[in-house]
Amino acid sequence: MLYRVIDRDELPSLVAAFMERYEVIAPVQRGSKYVFAAVDSFDDIVLDYPTTIASPKKYLMPAKETLFEFNAEENAVTDYTCEVPARVLFGVHACDINGMLNLNSVFTDPRYPDPYFQARNDATLIVGIGCTPSEFCFCNLMDSEEARPSYDLFLTDIGEKYLVSIGSVVAANILEGACTVREATDADRIAFRAVTRARQKAFNQDIPDVQEIPMLMDAFHEDPFWEELGGRCLSCNACANVCPTCYCFDIRDTLDPGGATGRRERVWDACTSPQFAMVAGGHNFRPTPVERVRHRMYHKLNGFLATHDRSLCVGCGRCALACKVDISPIEVLKFFERKGA
């Protein structure tokens, strides 16, 4: 990885350079919260945000998208059109970068690649930024504290400067054109290490650091704990909607009023939804919230690991914030701690 340094006051020039060629999506304030949204001025961007309500997942996998349109009278199907604007996701935290990498592993699997996701992914640059953990963050426990090298640039604030980790040629060229780029000095590296250490100390120490989580998920699969945890679930799907790594979807065909034309749409779905595991004939493989919550936690903390060698949950903490009845992987970690793990 190549490291460079720019002065803090050059960041607006970098964003302006991106805006010449890309739609820029960045964290902005909405009331007392933060969201990712399109911006047309550097002044709208908030870079020291704690976390956003939802992840930037929607820019790679919209909550609803048309896959193709059909005309039954003409027996015609339009090719899918994925008119994706060239975008920069600017100011993304490490957990969300790793979350998008998890989505990437799913949707670019060569056995069943997803052209819609791929088109968006190919048109998107990612500029990450270092963060300070908030109360519900536990990316450090999910091996997601550092962004895996799937970004184009990653900025770390080291005082009046940013240490810039460069991940792509296209972003490096834009950086070089917009800013006075310097080699990192020993003092810059020392400052970077100090920032990293301070960040590590800032994580909420009340969230237990449990080892061998996948094994524990198997060992306690039948424990009454799941009745207590899952029994509280309201099936509202808020957890899945804010999660950077939930990727399940449903497919619907919608007919226009005449009945001859229509479209096939993909919409987000969630395994916490009562109908999610219902099949033809009416059988439901997970009819209770207890089974659904346990399934969700199992996939996040164990199931994905078997095929992708990393946990699906990246520890962003959003579901802990969103859930009205305190269901989240944090509660599972606390349960394992109570069991002496």
Ligand code: SF4
């Ligand atoms: S399960 Fe919760 S903490 Fe884990 S990635 Fe999803 S929203 Fe974040």
Ligand code: SF4
């Ligand atoms: S776990 Fe919480 S956020 Fe998720 S569906 Fe159940 S009640 Fe809603």
